[in-house]
Amino acid sequence: MKIENAKAQMRKGVLEYCILLVLDGKPLYASNIIQALKEAKLIVVEGTLYPLLTRLKNAGLLTYRWEESTQGPPRKYYELTDSGRKFLGNLENSWGELVESVATVKNSRA
Amino acid sequence: MKKTFTINISGTIFHIEEDAYEILQKYLVNLKNHFGSGEEGKEIIADIEARIAEIFSEKSSDERMVVTIEMVNEIVEIMGTPEDFAEEEGEEEPVIDEAKRKRRLYRDPEHRVLGGVCGGLSAYFNMDPVILRIIFVVLIFATSSVALLAYIILWIAVPKAINTTQRLEMRGQEATVKNIEKSIKEEVAEVKESYKKFKESDTFSKGKKNVEGAGDVIYNIFKVLLKVIVVIIGVVLIISGFFGLLGFISTLAIGHSFVDGWPLIWSPDIQVPGFFNHFVEPGTVTFGLISIGILVGIPMLAMLFIGTKLVFRYKTNNAAIGLSMVGVWLIALVSLIVVSAGQIGNYKSQSSITVNKTISCDSCQTLYLKLADDKYDDYAELDLDINNFKIMIIDGDEVMIGEPNLDIVKSGSDNFIVSVKKTARGKTREDAKESAEDIIYISELNDSTLIFDPYFLIEENGKWRNQEVDITIKIPEGKAVFLGEDMIKIIYDIDNVSNTWDADMVGKTWEMTSDGLDLKEIEE
16 A cells, blocks of 8 residues: 555545635635645645546536636636535535544544 | 747637647647546646646746747646646546556557567566567567567557557556456456345345346356456467467478477368479469468468457457458458369360280289289378378478279280270370370289289379379189289279179189189189
């Protein structure tokens, strides 16, 4: 078992959660999302994000609209759908539980 | 000075330097192959292109917007290559599930010496291509170039791994024994699973579902069996195709087959070129041999091809290859038929020469018939035996010999007469006569003993024209003939009053009576 794989698997689940999290409340276009995720060191190459966005959109969790840009071509602004918000709520809960579980395991070990 | 192109990325016009263009082009093709050409893949590519356009616009702040190679390299670094995605995503890829991807045979254009066949095979078997190449070169010498032929077939038949997906498939899941075992176990588990489902559905809901469940179980069992059988058939086809071809080509080229006696489905036991030289002219032989080569070779090539396809599961244009093979095969068939038809003309006419010899021995009451020793019996190697006609190898030379037939009838005169009739066929009567004259048959007279050779010979370079030698011994009434034990080899259906079989006639003395031959009682 490779450590890279284990890390990648962990990050993968979190990544979807974080994309929804970033989009919670305000519509953003791809560059903004990338910015936020890069700052959080969740992604290294931008190419990773696009398939995820497409998949989340096809799953009905995200939707997008085109918006004219002052510079360059129109941009795709992504935002959460209702089911996306519900999904995010669920993820928030399970994330909380996960953090708690890990903490419990860690504490009991000490 | 650098040449630039004008390109349109996601609706924005850019000038791009030639070298930069090439890299960007390659990169985008790579991405397209990675994400696939489906609806989803197209959307992803469109998004990525939009992002690339955005970054380019940011970087080239001046109005001219020339994209350089550095900018493209930077883009590749920012966006990442398919390999980077795989790394970030872990084992599972977003679009194409790599774990489930099965290994396929491709030619490896990146590790090639000739066509990349060895490179592809080494990727398939996960071994060093150098080792495979050495084995292969040794095989070429060991198999008198059949391996080379196999290489060329694979070169034509196996597709090149062009895009990332194909390259990943080329390496795919390791085809080790362990993995094969694993996949079979998985299949078996699948079968068990559906059987379980079937049982559950049986206890819970009866009716339609049962049928579906049973169908599932049978389908899965069938699938596993089919896979195993297909691989076995493939391996058998490869082996028999390869060795059949090996034997066939060595037979054609060297005139000697060194796979004789190998436990194979098909192995040649006649030396084709030598064999045909006895029947037809050399020019026709060559033409006929090429036709036969194609006629027999193509089915074996097809066996090899289908076998490798079954085992390695690579994609090819089956219809094109199959049709061209069938086409060439049919042409060969037709030309062989035409050649054969021409040959039949060589047997149209028949002619014979008869030589009568009167034995001047008034005092002889009994003529003794004996057979000379078989000169060929000990050291001659039998090559072919058809209808009393043999091709033998004597001291390295091939000799054609035939067996004469001997009959005994009543003589019209008071003398013993030996009549030797040589018959042959030919295109014309003259040709037939010439062939008949070329027959060599030796018999010897010693006092009252006639010694016959067991065989007649056809002169060197003579062709087989259905030559026959018929010997007729004419016995005057009142005189007798003694048949030596050996004579059984050449006597043929001799009429006698007691209707005795040929085999029972030898070793005895027969007297010619007015009714025919009669067994003469030995007076003690």
